[in-house]
Amino acid sequence: MTAPTVSPISRRTLLKGSGGLVIGFSLAAAFRNAGLLAQEATVAPIGTPAATPSTEPGLIGTPAAQTQEDIQTRDVSGDTIDSWLSIDGQGLVTIYCGKVELGTGLWTSLTQMVVEELDVPMASATLIAGDTLLTPSQGTTAGSKSIQVAGPVLQQAAAEARMVLLTRASERLGVPMDDLQVEDGVVTALFDATKTVTYGELATDTFGMEITGDAPVKAFDTYRVVGQSIPRIDILSKLTGGEAYLHDLTVEGMVHARVVRPYVRTMDGIGATLGSLDDTAVRAMPGVIDVIQNGSFIGVVAEREEQAVRAADALQVTWAQTAPLPDLGQIYDLIREMPAEEEETVRTGDVEGAFASQTARMLEATYTQPYQAHASIGPSCSIADVRADGATIYSSSQGVYALPAAIGPIIGLAPEQVRIIYKEGPGCYGHNGADDVSADAAVLSKAVGRPVRLQWSREGEFAWEPKGPAMVMDLRGGLDNEGNIVAWDYTVFTPTHSTRPGGQPGNMLVGQQIDPPVEPATLGQTGGDRNAPNNYSIPNQRLTVHWNETPALRPSALRSLGGLANATANETFMDEMASLAGADPVEFRLRHMADPRAVEVMRRAATRAGWMARPSGPQFSGVVPAADGTVTGRGFAFARYETEFAYAAVVVDVTVNPADGTVRATRVVVGHDCGLIVNPDGLQNQIDGCVIQGLGRALKEEITFDGSAVTSLDWSTYHIMGFADIPLIEIELIDRPDQPPLGAGEPAICPMIAAVSNAIFDATGARLRNGPFTPARVLEALAAVTG
Amino acid sequence: MQSTPATALSITVNGQSHDVEATPETPLLYVLRNELGLHAAKFGCGLGQCGTCTVHQDGQPIRSCVVPVSEVAGTEITTLEGLGTADDLHPIQRAFIAEQAAQCGYCIPGMMMTGAALLQTTPEPTDAEITEAFAGNLCRCGTHTRIVRAIQRAAGNVAGTTA
Ligand code: FES
Ligand code: FES
Numbered sequence: 001m002t003a004p005t006v007s008p009i010s011r012r013t014l015l016k017g018s019g020g021l022v023i024g025f026s027l028a029a030a031f032r033n034a035g036l037l038a039q040e041a042t043v044a045p046i047g048t049p050a051a052t053p054s055t056e057p058g059l060i061g062t063p064a065a066q067t068q069e070d071i072q073t074r075d076v077s078g079d080t081i082d083s084w085l086s087i088d089g090q091g092l093v094t095i096y097c098g099k100v101e102l103g104t105g106l107w108t109s110l111t112q113m114v115v116e117e118l119d120v121p122m123a124s125a126t127l128i129a130g131d132t133l134l135t136p137s138q139g140t141t142a143g144s145k146s147i148q149v150a151g152p153v154l155q156q157a158a159a160e161a162r163m164v165l166l167t168r169a170s171e172r173l174g175v176p177m178d179d180l181q182v183e184d185g186v187v188t189a190l191f192d193a194t195k196t197v198t199y200g201e202l203a204t205d206t207f208g209m210e211i212t213g214d215a216p217v218k219a220f221d222t223y224r225v226v227g228q229s230i231p232r233i234d235i236l237s238k239l240t241g242g243e244a245y246l247h248d249l250t251v252e253g254m255v256h257a258r259v260v261r262p263y264v265r266t267m268d269g270i271g272a273t274l275g276s277l278d279d280t281a282v283r284a285m286p287g288v289i290d291v292i293q294n295g296s297f298i299g300v301v302a303e304r305e306e307q308a309v310r311a312a313d314a315l316q317v318t319w320a321q322t323a324p325l326p327d328l329g330q331i332y333d334l335i336r337e338m339p340a341e342e343e344e345t346v347r348t349g350d351v352e353g354a355f356a357s358q359t360a361r362m363l364e365a366t367y368t369q370p371y372q373a374h375a376s377i378g379p380s381c382s383i384a385d386v387r388a389d390g391a392t393i394y395s396s397s398q399g400v401y402a403l404p405a406a407i408g409p410i411i412g413l414a415p416e417q418v419r420i421i422y423k424e425g426p427g428c429y430g431h432n433g434a435d436d437v438s439a440d441a442a443v444l445s446k447a448v449g450r451p452v453r454l455q456w457s458r459e460g461e462f463a464w465e466p467k468g469p470a471m472v473m474d475l476r477g478g479l480d481n482e483g484n485i486v487a488w489d490y491t492v493f494t495p496t497h498s499t500r501p502g503g504q505p506g507n508m509l510v511g512q513q514i515d516p517p518v519e520p521a522t523l524g525q526t527g528g529d530r531n532a533p534n535n536y537s538i539p540n541q542r543l544t545v546h547w548n549e550t551p552a553l554r555p556s557a558l559r560s561l562g563g564l565a566n567a568t569a570n571e572t573f574m575d576e577m578a579s580l581a582g583a584d585p586v587e588f589r590l591r592h593m594a595d596p597r598a599v600e601v602m603r604r605a606a607t608r609a610g611w612m613a614r615p616s617g618p619q620f621s622g623v624v625p626a627a628d629g630t631v632t633g634r635g636f637a638f639a640r641y642e643t644e645f646a647y648a649a650v651v652v653d654v655t656v657n658p659a660d661g662t663v664r665a666t667r668v669v670v671g672h673d674c675g676l677i678v679n680p681d682g683l684q685n686q687i688d689g690c691v692i693q694g695l696g697r698a699l700k701e702e703i704t705f706d707g708s709a710v711t712s713l714d715w716s717t718y719h720i721m722g723f724a725d726i727p728l729i730e731i732e733l734i735d736r737p738d739q740p741p742l743g744a745g746e747p748a749i750c751p752m753i754a755a756v757s758n759a760i761f762d763a764t765g766a767r768l769r770n771g772p773f774t775p776a777r778v779l780e781a782l783a784a785v786t787g
Numbered sequence: 788m789q790s791t792p793a794t795a796l797s798i799t800v801n802g803q804s805h806d807v808e809a810t811p812e813t814p815l816l817y818v819l820r821n822e823l824g825l826h827a828a829k830f831g832c833g834l835g836q837c838g839t840c841t842v843h844q845d846g847q848p849i850r851s852c853v854v855p856v857s858e859v860a861g862t863e864i865t866t867l868e869g870l871g872t873a874d875d876l877h878p879i880q881r882a883f884i885a886e887q888a889a890q891c892g893y894c895i896p897g898m899m900m901t902g903a904a905l906l907q908t909t910p911e912p913t914d915a916e917i918t919e920a921f922a923g924n925l926c927r928c929g930t931h932t933r934i935v936r937a938i939q940r941a942a943g944n945v946a947g948t949t950a
Contacts (some may be wrong), residue, residue: 040839103889103893103928105890194901231884232887234892236873238889238892238893238896239884239889239895239899240867240876240880241827241868241871242826242873243826243891247826303820304809305817305821306814331796371837376927377839377927378831379830426831427891427893458833460832486947682887688929688931688932689890689928692932709887715832723917723931723935724918736844752874
């Protein structure tokens, strides 16, 4: 963090540098009520009055500030304090934020960071986020970057707001700013306790100031709210049937819809065009309002949800396949062979020279990552109200700010006429169906002239969501005479991991289906090389990335993007190199690691797990089969997220049943360092999630398809972790309050697959290099070892 | 547009009787959510595979996404809203909040309904019994460990203290 800090003493008494800076407060616009509107169930369509003006006394601003015009003209520049924060006459704080809650507890943590700077109670703050008319854009909420990137921005805005309030208090009380302190939103003179004024009383006008970047933020050692396990602000509504999710909203006049598509999604769209459509019978079904066909896009709209479901099922549709899917069994060969853009991104020393002259023993291995799904627990949903002069669309998209430009052209509106309001959905873990369903709903609403609620079917979500792509990683490594790594050559074959909307109508599924279809737009190559560069001290290295241009299924961001597959390859290969060197895998890693934070994370995980130093493999562990024939093993892996952010080391204990190939994780220990910990309990919750989802991706998850369609369309064909599969999880949190907070939603998933593979090797001597490690693959690997 | 159902169907939900507009084969879940405005039960799969739609029929957990509304006439349906409210939480809700047992939370109402039914028949379940009872409930976020802890905590509450 580069923002200046102040000492504990001056924090309580003074914010330096603010004297005389107060400028005239001219604008009388408060948007608290307008903002709250955005969270209510009733859409305020553009072009109609937004709300009944509040008559509650004491709020900053006037009823006039709550009109549609004020919503439209709200400052969302992010350049001013007012674009981030408002305080009303009761001292209630509203935070306007560009990052959305994806189920990680982000809004709780960001609120903690703001109330800390302002010195107000948690309960006095509400947060509004992801409304394109009310909140500043902070880009896509992704990559575990929200605390890391948005946190400091909000902290700074709050620090500046506090400075304005203290300046006003100083004038009002006739007390120098140095002699003021704030507690729970009440400003008091240090030497005269009778002189006191509340933030609410000071909130006579907007802040009216630009963000200067000069206001000092608090020193970490004075934190009182940051660092505490504050309960989630969103939990009560979620646990009591409140309108917690987009799926729960009801809008006046709302009707229901389903879309009908083939179960495939290729790089260029749906991979099929409409052959024939017979909707005669469906149009006569009870409640059916319309069957909409535009190009190859088909949807049904009905009065009631069940009527829409039945109508969609009853529709007679045939498709003409334009892009057959490849044979799943050949997929990894295809990935190697398909057209690709080649890029050498790391070159250290002379890899080939080191293999030729310094290498005593060398190893080569190939790892593969299957197509995997976001598999959100509920299918994506949207409510759209499209009128002639504007549209309001509720969306669970991670990137609401990119949607107006992506959806506007599809429904014949300018981006400025499209308001997107974020409302939470089930955990998305990346670019799932939430964006596409929003565009679908908009097209259907425009067609029927009514607000439309559209929830995809379970099968639709599995088929149409963009996929975490399949990848191939080739590694070569060389050991010198001392058993240290001298050469490391890494080649990855991957498509881009982002086909997000990016303001492009061609990136919306419906955009590719309508007549005339819009071509998808490339957003460049991204994410596939995440965590491909390692953190070890190896003198000669090369990293080559082959960016696949024609992946079989449309790829996009899935938790950690390429980070999981690349950490899998790096950390499994590290174990293989340790075995080649006859070394203990933890000692071997530490030997090649110079970064003290990485060293500590590894040591803490190993110690907590009771790691016993020895080379991996049954011949060294002396493991004997249990009475039921199962054998046990233990694996280690480490990753630093994106090679430069948070650190995670994991120890996984497994039991393997050689008779049927089943693998069970019994205990997972995680060492974790993400700098300053904002909310320890929330962090542990995220790490649990990384561990469990990581185990699922190691052991179970794989999208399947045949020549014409995706075939893993429900929970009986796409397998995730269940209660019977859950290990004991122990977490060692390393708090570094003097270091910037780093995102924690993804780091701990990265080493999970490698640790499982390494544990299976320890138990059996069989190397699993192709995920997921299903019983069939384990049996195959065991057969290869026993010959 | 709206066809009048041939026979008026009446169901009892959270102790109250309701006339149903939906046709008899309509899954109970749609009636709960869209006619009665009870949103705790969620649509997760519509296939009886995930448990997000779990409610109680005469105290037994059922998957409301695959049960036709006509089948529950004459029985007592209880949804999460019937167990507790924000102002008057059921012990199982208190336990889940105490454990902060939610990530996205979408699966959690179904988990609480499954848990509440389990605790009725098995007031002090072992972890193995919990695992067994939750075999049909899925959570994508990986909140399982906390869910089990919350059930254990609720078991203590149910056994030891009043609601
Ligand atoms: S929604 Fe009913 S079991 Fe999945
Ligand atoms: S908490 Fe998100 S699915 Fe369970």
